[in-house]
Amino acid sequence: MLDLTHYVAGPYATRLMATQGADVIKIERPGFGDPSRHLGPFPDDNPDPEKSGLFLALNCSKKSVTLDLKKSTGKNIFLEMLGWADVVVENYQPRVMASLGLDYETLKGIKPELVMTSISNFGQTGPYRDYSAREINLYALGGLMYITGDPDREPLHMGVRLAQYGAGQNGFVGTLSALWHRDSTGQGQQVDVAISEYLSTILENALSQYSYTGSNFRRTGNRGYGRAAWGPYPCKDGYVGVIAGPDHRWPQVSELMEIGALADPKFDDRAGRGANADELDGLMLPWLLEHRKREIFEKAQDMGLAFAYVASPEDILGWEHLRERDYFTKVLHPVAGELEYPVGPYQPRGIDWELNPAPTLGQHNQEVYGDLLGFSKEDLVRLREMGVV
Numbered sequence: 001m002l003d004l005t006h007y008v009a010g011p012y013a014t015r016l017m018a019t020q021g022a023d024v025i026k027i028e029r030p031g032f033g034d035p036s037r038h039l040g041p042f043p044d045d046n047p048d049p050e051k052s053g054l055f056l057a058l059n060c061s062k063k064s065v066t067l068d069l070k071k072s073t074g075k076n077i078f079l080e081m082l083g084w085a086d087v088v089v090e091n092y093q094p095r096v097m098a099s100l101g102l103d104y105e106t107l108k109g110i111k112p113e114l115v116m117t118s119i120s121n122f123g124q125t126g127p128y129r130d131y132s133a134r135e136i137n138l139y140a141l142g143g144l145m146y147i148t149g150d151p152d153r154e155p156l157h158m159g160v161r162l163a164q165y166g167a168g169q170n171g172f173v174g175t176l177s178a179l180w181h182r183d184s185t186g187q188g189q190q191v192d193v194a195i196s197e198y199l200s201t202i203l204e205n206a207l208s209q210y211s212y213t214g215s216n217f218r219r220t221g222n223r224g225y226g227r228a229a230w231g232p233y234p235c236k237d238g239y240v241g242v243i244a245g246p247d248h249r250w251p252q253v254s255e256l257m258e259i260g261a262l263a264d265p266k267f268d269d270r271a272g273r274g275a276n277a278d279e280l281d282g283l284m285l286p287w288l289l290e291h292r293k294r295e296i297f298e299k300a301q302d303m304g305l306a307f308a309y310v311a312s313p314e315d316i317l318g319w320e321h322l323r324e325r326d327y328f329t330k331v332l333h334p335v336a337g338e339l340e341y342p343v344g345p346y347q348p349r350g351i352d353w354e355l356n357p358a359p360t361l362g363q364h365n366q367e368v369y370g371d372l373l374g375f376s377k378e379d380l381v382r383l384r385e386m387g388v389v
Contacts, residue, residue: 001087002027002078003062004069006034008161009119009195010091011058012168017087017175018061019344019353025081025368026059026359030066030389033361034059043336049361050335056358057341060331064359065368066389069100074388078102080373082111086182087175091119094129104190114188115178119171123194133196138163142199147206150221166202167195169345227270228277229253232310235288240296241308242284244273252303256296257287333357365389 003014003026011026011034018024028034036058037049049055068074082088088107090097097103097118104116121138122128139145139157149156174191182188200207206217222231229244244250247269254262261283266272273280288296293309300307311319317340322328325347332338334357343353369375369389383389 001025001089002081002085004088004090004092005119006091007036008054008058008164009167009193010089010171011036011055012165013117013119013171013175014062014089015058015060016169016172016344019355020348020351021354022087024062025085025364026062026064027067027069027078028064028361030068030362030387033064033066037361048335050333053339056333056336056339059358060341061354061356062359063364063368064362065365066362068388069102071386071388073383073386075101077369077373077383077388079110081368082107082114084372085114086179087115087117089117089119089171089175093132094118094120094124108188108190112188113182113186115175115182115191116188117171117175117178117191117193119167119193119195121195123197124190124192135161135163138196138199142196143203143206144199147203147217147219149219151219153219155219163195163199166198167193170198223274223277228273228280229284233281233285233288235291235293235296235309237292238312239310240288240293241310242288243306243308245270249305252305256300256303256305257284259283259287329353329355331355331357335360362389 001014001017001022001024003010003024005011005014005026014022014024014026026034032038033049034055036055037052038047039052039054040047041053042048042051067077069078104118107114107116118124120129121133122131133141136157139162140155142163144162145155145157148158171191171193174193178189178191203217209215209217227244229242231242232239233242242253244253250268250273251263254260262280266276267280297307297309309315316322317328327342328340329343330338330340336357341355343355365380366377369380369383370377375383380389
């Protein structure tokens with residue numbers, strides 16, 4: 001696989017492939033590399049392109065070569081590498097690959113069975129195809145911002161790059177589907193992944209509600225769908241997720257908190273709790289603020305209540321449940337040292353995740369250009385002097 005991706009969405013797609021055994025060659029700009037190398041977090045907040053936490057996490061198990069595709073020699077070397085590859089993954093704006101003479105139609109003419117996955121903000125077609133966007137733009141235009149937040153406040157953006165990682169997963173699945181199609185028919189294809197469309201596909205029932213009724217889904221905050229005692233509440237050491245339903249479980253909430261007033265019949269169903277939400281919160285909050293999140297969570301779960309707590313990164317790294325499931329693994333990087341990563345988003349039976357350290361910039365130039373393509377050391381010196389690698 002030839003990996004022409006950068007930042008988050010594309011590298012996450014190819015990380016999922018590389019850590020499950022695909023041979024992924026990441027092609028980076030000479031002297032600079034993937035721009036995510038220059039984004040934090042960095043140890044001691046000291047920037048170093050070989051120590052970016054973002055880059056290291058997204059590029060495990062890949063090989064790195066440097067190549068300037070804007071130079072004709074660089075383009076020709078890429079085309080030589082194409083003969084080796086089953087898949088090309090890129091996440092430039094749609095105009096970029098065409099400007100380099102490396103768009104899908106051109107590459108298909110050279111290798112008809114090629115699978116090319118293209119991840120972009122708004123897709124390869126349509127009037128927005130060449131528009132620029134950041135995560136906050138995509139979150140807004142994808143529709144999720146409209147339904148996130150309190151009803152009387154401005155729309156909110158999530159604190160993580162949800163659009164990027166979701167589109168990366170779509171790119172991964174779409175590539176596998178295209179490979180299955182190629183193996184079945186002998187025909188390659190281009191997989192077109194729009195980051196904004198990933199967000200529109202997870203709008204829950206907002207789109208269907210408008211289609212059926214003509215009314216827009218409204219922001220509801222923590223009292224969504226007329227619920228009360230439903231969502232994150234402050235506790236002694238953070239926040240705990242209180243889930244009041246289903247109705248037949250409500251008596252257990254009163255028992256958990258040892259608050260007799262919660263057993264009042266007016267709180268027995270969702271409508272009653274919604275109508276008396278402020279009073280309900282006033283009864284629960286003093287108890288919650290006296291107890292710790294893990295204590296509340298574990299006691300509630302023992303009683304069959306679907307409570308949770310808001311976990312910090314420290315909580316997650318120390319969570320014994322994930323440890324027992326071998327969710328994390330340690331990887332030793334030659335520059336950054338030993339780091340711990342989640343192995344993957346699921347656990348396939350009979351297939352082990354292969355997490356090797358992310359490559360240093362151009363680490364595999366000799367292996368790829370020398371061993372794979374047959375270039376001599378003198379050729380590589382000349383290409384380096386020309387600024388091609």
